[in-house]
Amino acid sequence: MSETRNIAVTVNGKRYERSVDVRLTLADFLRGPLGLTGTHLGCEHGVCGACTILVDGQSARSCLMLAVQANGHEIATVEGLAPSAERLHPLQEAFRDNHGLQCGFCTPGMLMTLVEFLRDHPNPTEGEVRVAISGNLCRCTGYQGIVAAALDAAGRMRKGG
Ligand code: FES
Ligand code: FES
Numbered sequence: 001m002s003e004t005r006n007i008a009v010t011v012n013g014k015r016y017e018r019s020v021d022v023r024l025t026l027a028d029f030l031r032g033p034l035g036l037t038g039t040h041l042g043c044e045h046g047v048c049g050a051c052t053i054l055v056d057g058q059s060a061r062s063c064l065m066l067a068v069q070a071n072g073h074e075i076a077t078v079e080g081l082a083p084s085a086e087r088l089h090p091l092q093e094a095f096r097d098n099h100g101l102q103c104g105f106c107t108p109g110m111l112m113t114l115v116e117f118l119r120d121h122p123n124p125t126e127g128e129v130r131v132a133i134s135g136n137l138c139r140c141t142g143y144q145g146i147v148a149a150a151l152d153a154a155g156r157m158r159k160g161g
Pocket of ligand 2: 138
């Protein structure tokens with residue numbers, strides 16, 4: 001028998017109130033009831049990083065959290081990164097310009113991981129970037145373009161881009 005709870009969460013600045021099954025993961029809550037399918041599901045057990053989001057500014061695996069655990073918290077997903085419909089976030093621009101993606105499946109998780117990392121490490125070394133994304137698996141790029149994009153984005157953001 002399923003059990004439900006009422007939750008209220010803020011996602012990308014918008015408040016949502018929903019009744020959810022207590023077993024529903026946060027990833028499935030974002031992708032299903034909220035329709036925010038930018039958060040991807042790869043492994044669904046905490047390994048691949050495709051489902052990475054920010055919870056109160058800290059990166060988290062949304063496949064390993066329940067929706068009820070997000071009650072009262074602020075969530076940021078890839079849909080909220082770009083400042084407007086006409087303008088990308090500098091990290092997104094850098095991914096585009098440095099071939100930081102191919103199929104794009106890992107990209108939302110990479111972006112959310114790197115947004116947090118670059119916020120806390122605005123002038124990273126290549127080695128620090130590689131460690132930062134070591135929990136995010138990419139099957140396409142060989143990581144070189146992603147690392148280049150992260151370093152490029154750091155420079156753009158330091159200049160206020
Ligand atoms: S889907 Fe969450 S870590 Fe892979
Ligand atoms: S771009 Fe395809 S998995 Fe990373």
